[in-house]
Amino acid sequence: MKIVVIGGSGLIGSKLVPKLRAQGHEAVPASPDSGVNTLTGKGLAEALKGASVVVDVSNSPDWEDAAVLNFFETSTRNLLNYESAAGVKHHVALSVVGTDRLSQSGYFRAKIAQEKLIKEGSIPYSIVHATQFFEFLKGLADISMDGGKAHLPPVLFQPMAADDVAAGVATVALARPVNGLVEIAGPEQFRVDELVRRRLATLNDSREVVADPEARYAGAKLDERTLLPGKNARLGETRFETWLTQPVAKAAAR
Numbered sequence: 001m002k003i004v005v006i007g008g009s010g011l012i013g014s015k016l017v018p019k020l021r022a023q024g025h026e027a028v029p030a031s032p033d034s035g036v037n038t039l040t041g042k043g044l045a046e047a048l049k050g051a052s053v054v055v056d057v058s059n060s061p062d063w064e065d066a067a068v069l070n071f072f073e074t075s076t077r078n079l080l081n082y083e084s085a086a087g088v089k090h091h092v093a094l095s096v097v098g099t100d101r102l103s104q105s106g107y108f109r110a111k112i113a114q115e116k117l118i119k120e121g122s123i124p125y126s127i128v129h130a131t132q133f134f135e136f137l138k139g140l141a142d143i144s145m146d147g148g149k150a151h152l153p154p155v156l157f158q159p160m161a162a163d164d165v166a167a168g169v170a171t172v173a174l175a176r177p178v179n180g181l182v183e184i185a186g187p188e189q190f191r192v193d194e195l196v197r198r199r200l201a202t203l204n205d206s207r208e209v210v211a212d213p214e215a216r217y218a219g220a221k222l223d224e225r226t227l228l229p230g231k232n233a234r235l236g237e238t239r240f241e242t243w244l245t246q247p248v249a250k251a252a253a254r
């Protein structure tokens with residue numbers, strides 16, 4: 001099968017492409033890096049020629065409210081139109097566990113808009129909801145800085161390794177469209193502030209992490225269980241302590 005991976009050069013995309021190839025498929029990474037731009041449509045017709053499946057693991061380079069909304073709406077509209085013309089049979093998109101509960105956030109309003117277009121479109125689809133990536137823990141501190149300290153809510157989450165995210169997305173891409181959601185998550189629950197604190201310590205990052213019940217996540221207020229997946233979530237194998245021993249944990253200072 002020809003499978004086009006939109007965002008194939010990104011964190012998840014670059015792990016997904018080799019996994020699909022290892023299973024004998026023609027996986028084609030597509031992003032501005034390789035001359036394909038979903039915002040403008042440049043290169044899309046050519047990239048999608050003969051494709052059976054399109055997997056969208058792209059992300060907006062700009063997380064400002066209007067910019068991110070424009071990115072996911074315009075990209076998704078373009079993708080679905082070009083997929084329709086090319087006869088694509090399955091559209092797979094990566095989104096975030098709890099997206100529907102996070103509409104106070106501009107970033108998540110954009111993900112909700114992306115998902116709505118997919119659900120209302122004519123291409124059979126599967127939306128994969130993943131929990132936060134271990135690789136993103138430092139990024140969580142970066143977007144939560146206030147007065148020189150990282151303010152994070154002491155709520156539960158169930159983060160996972162990017163490698164397990166890519167494996168989960170590959171499984172969904174190679175199966176029949178579910179025309180709904182599939183949740184994937186890590187094997188263990190933590191408190192957000194606690195795990196970010198541990199991650200910064202492993203990076204010798206001296207920033208203080210404050211457990212702040214009022215702190216928001218990308219602009220959204222969280223309660224104890226907002227970020228947790230449901231009971232049917234498929235769980236990745238990689239535990240946080242195991243991931244820390246992998247070279248990727250040292251390289252992934254994101």
Ligand SMILES: NC(=O)c1ccc[n+]([C@@H]2O[C@H](COP(=O)([O-])OP(=O)(O)OC[C@H]3O[C@@H](n4cnc5c(N)ncnc54)[C@H](OP(=O)(O)O)[C@@H]3O)[C@@H](O)[C@H]2O)c1
Pocket residue numbers: 006007008009010011012013030031032033034036037038039040057058059060061094095096097111129130131132133136
């Ligand atoms: N961070 C988390 O914890 C988390 C959790 C669950 C789900 N997610 C979701 O996972 C997805 C992927 O995240 P990621 O961290 O892997 O992303 P990433 O590493 O930031 O990669 C973004 C990708 O999008 C591509 N891209 C940017 N602009 C594009 C455009 N105009 N046309 C086509 N491709 C474009 C980039 O291509 P170039 O390299 O060519 O610029 C790159 O390949 C996102 O949708 C995010 O919502 C994230």
